Amino acid sequence: MGDSTRKSPMPEGKLDMEQLQIKGSTEESSIPEEPSTLFPKITGKTGDLVSDYNYYNYKMGQETGTDTPLTSVVIRLIGTVKLHGAHADIVIHADNAMQLQSRNVTGLSREKDLFNIATTMLPLKAEALGLKRRYRERFLELNPGVEINEECPTIIAGEWIGPGIQKGVAISELPRKYFVILSVSINNAWLPDEPYADIHHEAVDIYNISRGGFYHEQLVFNDIKGSREKLDAHTLAVEKECPFAKTFGISGVGEGIVWKAEHPLGRDARFWLKTKGLQHQVTTTEKLRNKPSGTELENAKNFAEAAVTVNRLEQGWAYLEEMGIKRDMKGIGAFMKWVIHDVEVEERREIEEMVISQALLKKNMTAMCKAWYVKKLDLT
Incomplete structure (x- = not known):
């Protein structure tokens, strides 16, 4: 379970602050005046780390006038x-x-x-x-x-x-x-x-x-x-x-x-990666890349099923307890909001690259969350 953005302490020393201001594309984010002390969210996607490095390399090239071929990294x-x-x-x-x-x-x-x-x-x-x-x-x-x-x-x-x-x-x-x-x-x-x-x-x-x-x-x-x-x-x-x-x-x-x-890159949690065993994975969306494309509705449904796993749903359930939100029908809104937001953040790259309809995806995720939550309440 994590916070929704990949914030992390930034490096001191010779590296320019802007050089590690990475979001996984050419979009830059502003440096917060008071960085959060909360632990950063660590990506489970190798592609996220690679993309973050690509942008880091691009910014370094602008600063130094050099261009490191990414294939040699x-x-x-x-x-x-x-x-x-x-x-x-x-x-x-x-x-x-x-x-x-x-x-x-x-x-x-x-x-x-x-x-x-x-x-x-x-x-x-x-x-x-x-x-x-x-x-x-x-x-x-x-x-x-x-x-x-x-x-x-x-x-x-x-x-x-x-x-x-x-x-x-x-x-x-x-x-x-x-x-x-x-x-x-x-x-x-x-x-x-x-x-x-x-x-x-x-x-x-x-x-x-x-x-x-x-x-x-x-x-x-x-x-x-x-x-x-x-x-x-x-x-x-x-x-x-x-x-x-x-x-x-x-x-x-x-x-x-x-x-x-390895440092100095390791000073920034954007260059960390978590790998989980099969029993603890919260997503299998990367496997969809090798499957033939279906209709827009089928693709959204398949993506929702791969992203809204039992492990992710359990994380949302635990989040309610941590935040002191009563786990009854009144809490279902906060539960669905957490799960859907977690998917939208962690699976952003896959959603964009697979051209998944966000409206249809959200509709499928909402239905899955509601069904699971109601059943969980019955069993609790």
């Missing part, structure tokens, strides 16, 4: 295990004020906290401040001459995992709930994972995703299909046996892998 990717839990961030400001946030809620409290994240983590402020200090010290060691901008909070993005959060994955069998560090932002830019892999506080159940190991592959632009096959092979292995859970002596299903481009 190779992006090195570093992967970590994707955990199926509840997203949670520790946001620490310059005055050491600490706030907790979920995927969609910027202020978690003991009173407003679906999975008791705040109840557990707020008493650990001293430990969280210790993590902030260690990350900043390591950052300064690795980036001599770079100053820390105190206007940008330190964001320790993580996943809240353990019993009672999700079902059908090995980490749900853990003896208690853990906070796992996934990514850290300093100076409004995401840090590389490997140089900070040893920073954690396991004595208070704060772990680092590095515990599950790292994966290294390449996205070769003149062999996207072959590159994707290699990424998917690692992903299927993780789904079969979760490496992170295995470090706790637990055997079972994993969700997938999050791939981040």
Whole structure:
């Protein structure tokens, strides 16, 4: 479950801010005056990452007067295990004020906290401040001459995992709930994972995703299909046996892998990619590319069926709970709005390239959402 736009902290240093202002086409977006601290939405589409890089390359060429042939591009990717839990961030400001946030809620409290994240983590402020200090010290060691901008909070993005959060994955069998560090932002830019892999506080159940190991592959632009096959092979292995859970002596299903481009590209989450196992995929629209085209109505119906999967519908159901929206017939409007918007954002490229009628698509999605929601209420 995610926010509807692919916002992310932008890089500091030599790269011009405009050079990473990417939307996947020649359309530019404005830089927000106050960037959101919410964790960015990570694409599951290789084509989105490639298109974002195409525009990045175009802007770089304008700035430098050079033109790198896209067919020669190779992006090195570093992967970590994707955990199926509840997203949670520790946001620490310059005055050491600490706030907790979920995927969609910027202020978690003991009173407003679906999975008791705040109840557990707020008493650990001293430990969280210790993590902030260690990350900043390591950052300064690795980036001599770079100053820390105190206007940008330190964001320790993580996943809240353990019993009672999700079902059908090995980490749900853990003896208690853990906070796992996934990514850290300093100076409004995401840090590389490997140089900070040893920073954690396991004595208070704060772990680092590095515990599950790292994966290294390449996205070769003149062999996207072959590159994707290699990424998917690692992903299927993780789904079969979760490496992170295995470090706790637990055997079972994993969700997938999050791939981040090697820095400096990896500072921006537009150059991240998530690959999920078959059990956790929320869309199969890419497979429609190989099918013969039908009527406008048939194409919209087929696309809706490929995009509005049970996993995506379950995400919409969970979104209502997270936002405190009562899951009854009064909540069906918010549910349908979330699902339809999620499809329109994540599947934008496929909708455009396959020339899917948005009006017919929305009509089919609305019917699917309503039928599923009503049935879900009957079963709940």
